[in-house]
Amino acid sequence: MAYSLEIRNKAKRILEKRHDSAVMQSDIRSSEIRSQIPEIEEIQQGLSQIGLEISRLFFYGENTDEKVNELRLRSKALVEKRSQVLEANGYSPDAMKPHFVCEACEDRGLINGRLCSCHRQLLKDIMRKEISRLAPIDRCTFENFKLDYFSKQPSANGIIPYQRAEKVLEACRKYAQNFSPSSKNLLFFGGAGLGKTHLSLAILNVAINRGYYVCYGTSQNICDDLQSEQFGRVDDLTYTKNQVLGCDLLVLDDLGTEIDNQYSIATLYNIINSRLLSGKPTVISTNYTMNKLEEKYDKRITSRLTGEYTPFYFIGNDIRNQK
Secondary structure, eight states: OOOOHHHHHHHHHHHHHHHHHHHHHHHHHHHHHHHHOHHHHHHHHHHHHHHHHHHHHHHTTOOOHHHHHHHHHHHHHHHHHHHHHHHHTTOOTTTTSOOOSOTTTTTSSEETTEEOHHHHHHHHHHHHHHHHTTSOGGGOOSTTOOGGGSOSSOOTTSOOHHHHHHHHHHHHHHHHHTOOTTOOEEEEEOOTTSSHHHHHHHHHHHHHHTTOOEEEEEHHHHHHHHHHHHTTOOTTOSOOHHHHHHSSEEEEEEETOSOOSHHHHHHHHHHHHHHHHHTOOEEEEESSOHHHHHHHSOHHHHHHHHHHEEEEEOOSSOHHHHO
16 A cells, blocks of 8 residues: 555645644744733743753753652643633633644654554545546545436346446445455446446545555556656656556556557556556456457457456446436
C-alpha cells in the first residue's frame, strides 16, 4: 500500500501547513491576551523562568528529582492559575494553546513513529481527489448503480439483461470488499453506456477507502503520457510509468480507443505483461468484443487477456440515452 512520492509529499505539505498555522494563530492570540491581561503576562514570565531553571539543572547535571519535581509543581500551579484567569476574563482555559486539526499528533502526522489516523485519512482524500480530476468517482458507487435501466425481458440470446447486471454488480461488490494486491484481474465487455466505468470506479472507491494506492485512466490517455515520458516530454504528465506499473490497482478504461500504432500496442503490452509478472491486479473495460480485440492486437496481448483476466459481459441498452 505504498503511495506515490507525489501523494506523500502533498500530505506532508498539508500537515506542515496545518501545524504551522495552528502555532501561528496561537502566538497571535497569546500576544493579544498578554497585552490585555497583565496578570497573564506575569504568569507567562513565571512559566518561562521555570523552564529556564529546569534546563539549567539538566545542563549542569544538578537535576535532582526533588528539585525537578518542585519546579514542575510550581509550573502546574501557574498553568491552573492561568486557566482560571482566562475564564474570569471570558476566554476558554486553552485559549493560548495551539488548536490543531488533530490533537493526537498535533498535525505532525506521526505518533511514536507510526502514521496517525489523520495522516492515513489525508492520503486517502488526496488519492480520491486525484482520481476525481479524471473521472466522477464520487458519483460512482455500488449503492447508486441503478439496475432499473436494465430490461427484465430476455434478449435475442435468451439472457435477461437485468439478471446479468445484478450478478455483475454483486461480483464487483465482493471483489472490492475482498480486494488485495493479489486479487484477480477483471475484463469488462459491453457496449457504451452500460455501467462498465461506473463499476470500475465503484471498485476504486472501496479500494481507496481501504488505503490502497490506485490509478485510473483511459487507454488513450495512459498510452499518450507513457509514450511522452519515454521520449522525454515530461511536462504536465498525468501518468508516469512508475505510477501505472506500481499502483496496487490499475483501472484501464476504454481499451481500444488509443491511437492505433505500434507505440500504443507496445505500451499496452508492457502495462499488461508487467503487472501480470509483478502480480498486481488490473481492471480493464472495453466496448470491443473479444473477436474485435483479436483483430486489433497481436496474440501477446490477447492471450494474456483471455488467459489471465476474468471476463464480465454487460448487456442492455445505453443507460445515458435512457436518462
